[in-house]
Amino acid sequence: MDTSTDSRHETSRQAGEPVxxxxxxxRRFGSVLAVxxxxxxxxxxxxxxxxxxxxxxxxxxxxxxxCFITADEGTATVAGYDVVEDPIEVRRxxxxxxxxxxxxxxxxxxxxxxxxxxxxxxxxxxxxxxxDRMVDACGLEPVAQRIVGELSKGYRQRVGLANTMIHxxxxxxxxxxxxxxxxxxxxxxxxLVRRIGREKTVILSTHILPEVEAVSSRVxxxxxxxxxxxxxxxxxxxxTAGRGAVRVSMLAPEREALAALSAxxxxxxxxxVAKEPGGYVVYxxxxxxxxxxxxxxxDLSRARNWRLRELSRKTPSLEDVFLDVxxxxxxx
Amino acid sequence: xxPTAVIARKEFRSHVSSPAGYVFLTAFLVLxxxxxxxxxxLVGQASLRPFFSLMPWVFLFxxxxxxMRMWAEERKLGTDExxxxxxxxxxxVVMGKFLAGLAFLALAVGLTLPLPLTVAALGDPDPxxxxxxxxxxxxxxxAYLSISLFASSLSENQxxxxxxxxxxxxxxxxxxxxxxxxxxPRGLAPVLRYLGLGQHFRSTARGVIDSRDIVxxxxxxxxxxxxxxxxxxxxxxx
Numbered sequence: 001m002d003t004s005t006d007s008r009h010e011t012s013r014q015a016g017e018p019v020x021x022x023x024x025x026x027r028r029f030g031s032v033l034a035v036x037x038x039x040x041x042x043x044x045x046x047x048x049x050x051x052x053x054x055x056x057x058x059x060x061x062x063x064x065x066x067c068f069i070t071a072d073e074g075t076a077t078v079a080g081y082d083v084v085e086d087p088i089e090v091r092r093x094x095x096x097x098x099x100x101x102x103x104x105x106x107x108x109x110x111x112x113x114x115x116x117x118x119x120x121x122x123x124x125x126x127x128x129x130x131x132d133r134m135v136d137a138c139g140l141e142p143v144a145q146r147i148v149g150e151l152s153k154g155y156r157q158r159v160g161l162a163n164t165m166i167h168x169x170x171x172x173x174x175x176x177x178x179x180x181x182x183x184x185x186x187x188x189x190x191x192l193v194r195r196i197g198r199e200k201t202v203i204l205s206t207h208i209l210p211e212v213e214a215v216s217s218r219v220x221x222x223x224x225x226x227x228x229x230x231x232x233x234x235x236x237x238x239x240t241a242g243r244g245a246v247r248v249s250m251l252a253p254e255r256e257a258l259a260a261l262s263a264x265x266x267x268x269x270x271x272x273v274a275k276e277p278g279g280y281v282v283y284x285x286x287x288x289x290x291x292x293x294x295x296x297x298x299d300l301s302r303a304r305n306w307r308l309r310e311l312s313r314k315t316p317s318l319e320d321v322f323l324d325v326x327x328x329x330x331x332x
Numbered sequence: 333x334x335p336t337a338v339i340a341r342k343e344f345r346s347h348v349s350s351p352a353g354y355v356f357l358t359a360f361l362v363l364x365x366x367x368x369x370x371x372x373x374l375v376g377q378a379s380l381r382p383f384f385s386l387m388p389w390v391f392l393f394x395x396x397x398x399x400m401r402m403w404a405e406e407r408k409l410g411t412d413e414x415x416x417x418x419x420x421x422x423x424x425v426v427m428g429k430f431l432a433g434l435a436f437l438a439l440a441v442g443l444t445l446p447l448p449l450t451v452a453a454l455g456d457p458d459p460x461x462x463x464x465x466x467x468x469x470x471x472x473x474x475a476y477l478s479i480s481l482f483a484s485s486l487s488e489n490q491x492x493x494x495x496x497x498x499x500x501x502x503x504x505x506x507x508x509x510x511x512x513x514x515x516x517p518r519g520l521a522p523v524l525r526y527l528g529l530g531q532h533f534r535s536t537a538r539g540v541i542d543s544r545d546i547v548x549x550x551x552x553x554x555x556x557x558x559x560x561x562x563x564x565x566x567x568x569x570x
Contacts, residue, residue: 068413107346
């Protein structure tokens with residue numbers, strides 16, 4: 001497999017043995033179809049963002065991949081090992097951080113890491129080194145002597161991550177690693193994930209869009225148990241190309257302005273957003289292409305002699321794609 | 333170290349290092365000590381028979397109390413999701429928890445050893461029944477423990493685990509007693525008599541360690557550990 005760390009964006013399209021492979025995974029809970037025929041491959045060195053609204057099937061998929069539960073149908077393999085036939089081999093290669101990072105609250109931080117390291121089968125003489133390495137990597141020195149139950153949410157999350165990575169796994173599966181953290185902690189965790197992602201394969205679920213854009217080399221959007229879109233964050237943003245919007249703050253009689261903006265050839269929808277001090281009114285104009293929209297609005301304001309205080313293009317974001325594919329209706 | 337041993341050590345340590353563990357041991361020793369000395373001087377016999385005969389009832393509450401946490405809390409905290417996604421077999425986890433619980437109960441039982449020592453100091457008891465009685469006590473504790481661990485694996489609520497564990501242990505204890513047997517169909521009576529825990533405990537409490545009793549205890553323990561394993565595995569399909 002030739003995948004250099006610099007060409008992560010390309011690896012997803014390269015042939016070669018995928019590290020993680022899911023085929024037609026289906027899982028029901030009673031009559032509820034939680035995951036419905038999900039298939040995807042992840043290659044070495046990819047950071048895959050698993051994006052979806054709550055209850056879309058992200059956690060269920062991850063639990064199947066880490067052998068916590070089994071699928072009703074379909075197969076999943078990690079490094080060539082089947083999750084049903086060789087669960088122990090799969091688990092050896094995977095580091096899994098469950099949602100909200102559950103931990104044994106009665107253990108000390110070091111004790112907890114040692115416990116996991118020992119169960120990971122790290123030889124006794126190497127356990128201390130592995131624990132020290134994780135304390136260092138996850139910034140746990142200040143709390144190393146504390147009991148897990150006394151720690152703040154941010155530190156718990158870091159202890160959880162340290163547990164997940166202590167055996168230097170090939171594949172990291174992180175279920176919403178940044179929920180409940182403050183912004184600076186979120187940035188730290190993302191930085192950590194990005195660093196790991198240079199050598200390892202990371203699958204990370206979230207419902208926070210900027211997170212996916214920040215760390216992922218590829219995005220899978222899942223909704224109601226199905227994968228509804230996949231590609232690099234850029235690819236997905238381009239899916240909304242041909243649709244754009246501008247925001248304009250203009251000093252003009254409101255009714256006239258609304259009529260004139262609606263009459264622009266490239267405008268599809270005009271919305272009055274807010275009134276600003278000094279008689280200015282903010283409108284949002286959407287249409288086929290934000291560049292030509294912006295030019296048309298500028299020309300209009302010149303022609304009518306309406307003063308502008310703001311004119312900005314809204315570039316289509318992952319958010320638009322997400323809302324498109326998860327709601328099933330276009331936003332324009 | 334083997335995963336079973338790692339889990340057993342961690343579970344044992346969280347038993348003895350928690351306030352609940354000390355409360356448990358203290359309450360257990362105070363109660364057993366009181367039950368022992370209440371009749372000891374009145375009867376005036378250098379024997380532990382009355383003490384042993386009460387233990388199935390004392391354990392009925394203490395063993396489920398010691399075990400109720402062991403699975404229920406994993407579920408409640410969600411830590412089962414870390415534990416059962418580590419490269420460890422479900423059976424190793426079940427066994428590790430059982431051994432830790434057994435070690436803790438053995439510690440509790442061991443701390444009652446001053447009672448036989450007192451008896452030995454004041455009189456001249458026959459050591460056979462005492463040794464046999466203690467062996468029977470450990471087997472009894474192990475049987476209740478396997479039942480209570482299974483009960484704990486059924487719920488994430490410790491109170492539910494406790495009540496279910498006590499109820500199931502009680503059912504097993506009285507199953508073979510006469511007042512139950514008169515109420516069941518004739519054909520069933522001998523089966524229940526064998527399955528009831530009471531008579532097996534009485535024979536060990538007399539100091540008779542019979543291989544049939546040992547087989548019985550090991551079967552009960554194996555059966556409930558198997559159910560425990562199945563309950564843990566059931567998470568995968570539920």
